[in-house]
Amino acid sequence: MPVTSLVRVLSTSLVVGGMALSSVADARTLSYAIGYPPGSDSAKAAQNYADRVEKFSDGELSVKVYPLSLLNFAETSAGIRDGMADIGYLLSAYFPSEYAHTNLLAEAAMQLQFFGDEIQGKEGTAYIGALAEYIFFQCEECHSEFEAQNQVFTGIASSSNYMLNCSEPVTTVEELKGKRLRAAGSQWSRWAQTFGASPVTLSGNETFEALEQGVVDCAIISAPDLENLGIIEATTDITIDVPGGVFAGAPISNTNRSTWQSLTDNQRTAMLHAGAYISAEIPWVYHQREAAVLERARDEMGIEVHTASKELQEATRAFVRKDMEVISQFYEETYGVTNGAEMLEEFRPVLEKWVELVKDVDSQEELGELYWNEVFSKVDASTHGM
Incomplete structure (x- = not known):
């Protein structure tokens, strides 16, 4: 069979039992660069994200994860911007002037100490729920910063x-x-x-x-x-x-803007859906693993x-x-953020809401569903990042 005919056959829909099924040849593969090495918690979460993108897109999209091989942390911002990767595990704090508004919000995470025992062991999960909600729906300046770097925000995560x-x-x-x-x-x-x-x-x-x-x-x-x-x-x-x-300055699934705009609404929704789950997985796993790592450090090492x-x-x-008062002044003097105090005042009740929302969450899967239902599912994939 000629090559052209073979390609035509592979790209043609298969009909099984009267139903048209898209061929695997039609699936589009996106690259995902992550600065963590293979086997790390975040690399595993990235692969789970890739699996969910494929699942939620009904096989229209697949994601190839490149742990510490395509871009390191210092290269990720420019790498996403320039299309070296379609998706990147961005640590915005490494680029303070480029993502000043996002970083201001992330740096305010030390205020979690004021919530005491009621949030112990779930600090990151509460902060990320609040941060995702605020950035998606209340921080136009954050989106403008991402746009200036040819990126679209689709999720964020934190450490323990x-x-x-x-x-x-x-x-x-x-x-x-x-x-x-x-x-x-x-x-x-x-x-x-x-x-x-x-x-x-x-x-x-x-x-x-x-x-x-x-x-x-x-x-x-x-x-x-x-x-x-x-x-x-x-x-x-x-x-x-x-x-x-x-550490909450981690927009972990930022996407190249041109790539994002080339997708269908359903494909963008699939990436947002997967973004909710990786945003949940990383802080959940970090909090769960903290005790085990400390035990190993003490007993084995x-x-x-x-x-x-x-x-x-x-x-x-x-x-x-004192620093809760200093942050906005620091960002105004250093990076020209003129509405920092207003942002932090608006963010506080969002955080208080999320402290309550995560209290009774008992699993990573439940947290992902909470993020999706409360935040990510409400993002309009037909207009976001377009």
Whole structure:
């Protein structure tokens, strides 16, 4: 059979039992770049996202995941913009000027400490529900920033609580002085400076080597990412209760705008549906895995796990109260965000609502359904990002 005839046969719909079924040859494959290595929690979540896109699109779309092979974290923003990947696991905090409004909201996550025990172990899940709702429906400036980078927002995720992961014990105000701390957001940089430490900006992909070689004394990062990024191999001491807050600057399924606009409404809806579930999976898994990682660190690797001194805990809470007032001023002076205080005031009741919504959620699947029903399903796929 000639090649042209063979191609025509493969691309023709098959008729089975009187029903037309699209051939596999008609499916479109999108590339998804993620800066985490294969086997990490986020790489697994990315593959689950790919599976759901295929399922929700009835096989019209498939997604090929490239963990730490197509783009690293530092390359992801420009890589999505320029079409090197159709979808990317963006860490917006790595690009503070490009995504200033999104980052302002993400950095306010240390306010989770004010909710106390009622949200313990679900901090990230509450914050992401609120953040997704606010960005989709109330933050035109966020969408304008994504558009300027030729991207469309389709989901966001967070870590579990951020801790001090160090090459020596750091549990007191005095021990913090003079330390070099890898900080992944300006809120943690300000926290470090408040206690006489020096913040250092590094990609997650660079942190293991920096800690191992003494370039930094500690990495401010979540417990699961100690394993996900291999940093646990260079860690000797973990202080679990400072500085706190979650990393929420992670629009994990941002999509190239040209790619997005080339899809059908049903295909875009499928990506939003899958976006709800990966937005739920990552914070859920991070919170669930935290205890297991700390147990392994202590029992198998001999890492000392500490609690911070009472003085440092109280001083950190005082910092958070003050920093909620400082954030908007910092973003106005540094990045020209003129409505930061208004944004944070609008965001607070949304967060309070989500603290209540996630309290009784008992599974990752239930959280994904909650995100879909409350937020993602309400996004109009015919106009969003168009």
